[in-house]
Amino acid sequence: MTEHITHKPLGGQATQGMMNYARYLTAVSAARRPSPIRILTELQQRSPPSLISLAGGAPNPNTFPFHSASIKVKNGQTVTFDEAVMKRALQYSGSSGIPELLSWMKNLQKSLHNPPSFSYRAEDGQMDMCVTTGSQEGLCKLFEMLVNPGDNVLLDVPTYPGTLAALQPLGCNLINVPSDQHGMIPAGLKEVLSQWDPSEIHKPGSGAPKILYTIPNGGNPTGASMTEQRKREVYELARQYDMLIIEDDPYYFLQFDKPWAPTFLSMDVDGRIIRTDSFSKILSSGLRIGFVTGPKPLVDRLVLHIQASTMHTSTFTQLMVYQLLDSWGQEGFLRHVDGVIEFYRKQRDAMISSADKWLAGSTDVAEWHAPSAGMFLWIKLKGIADTQRLIMEKALEKEVLLVPGGVFMINSSDACPYVRAAFSLSTPQQIDEAFRRLSSLIKEALR
Numbered sequence: 001m002t003e004h005i006t007h008k009p010l011g012g013q014a015t016q017g018m019m020n021y022a023r024y025l026t027a028v029s030a031a032r033r034p035s036p037i038r039i040l041t042e043l044q045q046r047s048p049p050s051l052i053s054l055a056g057g058a059p060n061p062n063t064f065p066f067h068s069a070s071i072k073v074k075n076g077q078t079v080t081f082d083e084a085v086m087k088r089a090l091q092y093s094g095s096s097g098i099p100e101l102l103s104w105m106k107n108l109q110k111s112l113h114n115p116p117s118f119s120y121r122a123e124d125g126q127m128d129m130c131v132t133t134g135s136q137e138g139l140c141k142l143f144e145m146l147v148n149p150g151d152n153v154l155l156d157v158p159t160y161p162g163t164l165a166a167l168q169p170l171g172c173n174l175i176n177v178p179s180d181q182h183g184m185i186p187a188g189l190k191e192v193l194s195q196w197d198p199s200e201i202h203k204p205g206s207g208a209p210k211i212l213y214t215i216p217n218g219g220n221p222t223g224a225s226m227t228e229q230r231k232r233e234v235y236e237l238a239r240q241y242d243m244l245i246i247e248d249d250p251y252y253f254l255q256f257d258k259p260w261a262p263t264f265l266s267m268d269v270d271g272r273i274i275r276t277d278s279f280s281k282i283l284s285s286g287l288r289i290g291f292v293t294g295p296k297p298l299v300d301r302l303v304l305h306i307q308a309s310t311m312h313t314s315t316f317t318q319l320m321v322y323q324l325l326d327s328w329g330q331e332g333f334l335r336h337v338d339g340v341i342e343f344y345r346k347q348r349d350a351m352i353s354s355a356d357k358w359l360a361g362s363t364d365v366a367e368w369h370a371p372s373a374g375m376f377l378w379i380k381l382k383g384i385a386d387t388q389r390l391i392m393e394k395a396l397e398k399e400v401l402l403v404p405g406g407v408f409m410i411n412s413s414d415a416c417p418y419v420r421a422a423f424s425l426s427t428p429q430q431i432d433e434a435f436r437r438l439s440s441l442i443k444e445a446l447r
Contacts, residue, residue: 019125019271021297023202024210024244029145032304038311042094061087071320079323093315095307096299097131097291101322105129105291111330113266115273117295125271125295130303133313135250135278135290140166141305142246142274142292146211147172154192154243155213156184158378158408158418160220163213163248174410175209181369183226184214186233198240212243216264218251218374221408221420225372228261235267243272244298250278251374253337256345271295279321281375282340287317344375350428351377351421351435358435365442375424378405383446386415390445400437 022030040055047053069081069089081089096102106129110118120126132138139162147153149171155163156179167174178188193209201208212234216226226234238245247264255261264273274294279287292302306312325333352370355377359366368379379402381387391404405418423431 024146026145026148029301034304035307038095038307041092058092061091064090066090077327079320089316089319091315093312095312096303098318101318102129104325108330109293113263115265116269117271122296128296128299129291129293130299131313131318132290132292133310134280134288135276136162138276138290138292141302143167143170145301145305152207152209153211154209157410158221161407176410181224183216183224183230184234186230189234189237193241201241208241210243212238213246215248217249218254218371221376222378223371223374223376231264235264238272245273247273247275249275250281253282254341254344255373256341257372274298282337289317289321347423351423351431354432354435358439363439365439375422377421379419379421380417381442384417387419391419394441398437398441400434
């Protein structure tokens with residue numbers, strides 16, 4: 001795999017630099033080969049009905065017990081699977097996703113992000129996509145593809161425990177980049193990178209990081225969102241040190257303020273952004289539909305990892321989601337997203353109001369920053385060095401539960417004064433009562 005592309009400066013003429021995607025791959029990923037059976041399956045699905053295939057090992061759908069389905073949507077529409085569609089929904093499908101859903105999503109990415117790489121040639125890092133079984137599968141496969149034992153991987157903690165769970169067993173060195181309520185701090189990243197000489201990063205054994213991971217909007221657990229200026233500065237540092245950026249953005253569609261901040265993907269002139277999106281927060285968390293967007297050579301490689309494990313995301317859920325999106329169109333989809341945002345904005349406001357009432361003011365037992373996206377409030381408890389025992393033992397006695405901050409850290413046993421509160425499921429009344437109980441708990445602990 002020797003795909004290269006020319007570096008194109010932001011807003012300028014192309015300069016002579018090359019992306020060599022092979023340098024990022026693990027030995028495991030480089031050894032992956034396309035499944036001949038999967039190739040035949042996908043060939044057959046693109047062939048005319050006149051083709052007689054004795055090649056596939058697919059079961060006969062006439063033997064399946066399900067006949068048809070009709071799913072009522074809240075707006076009164078119906079997603080219908082007649083007998084023919086149901087047979088397709090219950091059958092194997094291509095590892096990268098069903099073509100019509102991929103096409104719809106590529107058009108959406110073009111509309112939302114207008115990636116510079118959208119019109120590149122395939123070998124030059126053209127934007128491509130695949131469907132994953134939730135964005136978590138995409139992340140897991142990306143790390144398997146890109147992270148070798150001993151590699152230095154950059155990320156801003158506190159971060160999503162699912163990321164830590166996927167990365168830590170790989171034997172890499174996780175290096176924390178400083179962050180605040182506006183996400184990763186470029187000056188902090190520059191300081192971390194200063195131990196490597198950009199002119200020597202391609203030398204064997206240099207140890208320079210090849211991967212930077214971040215959640216740019218409504219970060220889990222902090223609620224932090226990166227500004228456009230910070231993203232541009234981080235992207236330039238990624239170019240300087242020839243790193244890939246994994247832009248894990250499951251809360252992109254839960255940004256409370258418009259216009260939404262431009263994404264790393266929208267700035268990606270080189271083909272060095274791999275973006276994960278999720279429908280879990282806006283359509284369904286149980287349907288397990290996510291997407292990876294990135295340069296075609298790396299997306300093609302990712303699909304080989306899917307072929308060897310899950311084979312593909314459920315055809316049934318892909319068809320169900322596609323029918324809904326097709327009936328809505330982009331405008332209808334974004335209208336639905338606006339309704340979801342409005343719900344979470346009210347929930348966020350209710351939580352901030354209760355926090356002000358019970359945890360600030362005369363009580364003054366905690367501090368926080370109001371999130372501009374997502375579904376979490378990251379709260380620092382004053383005078384409490386570590387929240388682990390307080391939450392796991394004492395909070396249960398008070399019948400209130402939050403997540404102790406340590407689980408979001410690289411070393412979960414380090415003392416951490418923070419807790420994460422989610423405003424997604426509880427009513428404003430429940431949130432208010434929970435914070436009353438938390439306030440009482442903190443006061444008792446400080447006595």
